[in-house]
């Protein structure tokens with residue numbers, strides 16, 4: 001065994017994914033565990049450290065062949081200090097020194113970043129952006145996560161929370177977002193919110209082929225909405241089109257702010273493929289000014305649920321190559 005690996009950890013509110021990833025972005029071994037975050041941070045970190053050890057052991061890779069651990073976590077957090085300040089879906093995680101805790105428990109150097117940033121970095125490093133230097137990714141799930149990669153670097157900004165494009169205000173005084181602002185992009189264009197708005201409109205009396213599900217109290221998501229769009233349902237089509245319009249506004253703003261080669265769409269809504277990208281592209285062309293010859297290409301992500309662990313490991317590989325591991329343990 002001569003190959004070396006980085007460990008990618010994707011910490012989520014329901015699942016922790018752990019993978020050994022080689023220097024080309026290929027997953028060698030991976031596992032997923034129930035995170036049980038209701039226990040608070042300490043037991044979850046103990047388990048994460050143990051799971052990392054289990055995955056390394058199961059892969060049969062000697063410890064000296066592990067370069068370190070990259071961790072994607074919900075935030076807000078400080079990547080440079082390795083601290084999770086708080087996280088909406090991780091109860092009692094207040095200023096948790098995560099990289100130091102993982103280093104102390106595993107003996108492996110650790111680095112961390114926002115989970116959406118690292119998913120974007122994963123696609124940049126080993127997926128839909130592997131052939132470009134500048135890429136922005138929007139992950140259209142329950143909310144909208146985003147990551148901005150400029151010349152191969154994740155954009156953090158002075159306060160380390162740049163790139164929260166899901167909370168770009170697109171409708172002044174619009175609908176209330178879970179973040180407390182009004183009119184955020186994610187309220188109009190995330191998978192969760194599109195499905196919720198379809199259900200609300202049905203309850204308000206609009207006809208739809210999804211009415212039966214609402215009457216029976218059966219929850220549905222972006223998948224059912226896309227199917228309804230493809231079946232020609234007027235309500236689903238109208239709200240899907242509206243979501244694509246707001247995503248196109250975001251793409252115009254992304255173009256002006258960051259000028260990436262590529263804008264990548266990931267998450268539940270991206271499974272719609274062309275049904276998403278063609279409509280966003282159509283609105284983009286109507287909205288964008290016409291002074292440029294070149295515009296970013298809008299593409300669907302390719303790594304699926306693996307983007308987070310691959311990106312976390314890729315970030316660890318980058319730390320290894322550039323000698324910038326953060327948060328050495330203070331022991």
Ligand SMILES: [Zn+2]
Pocket residue numbers: 166167177178179180181184186
């Ligand atoms: Zn918001």
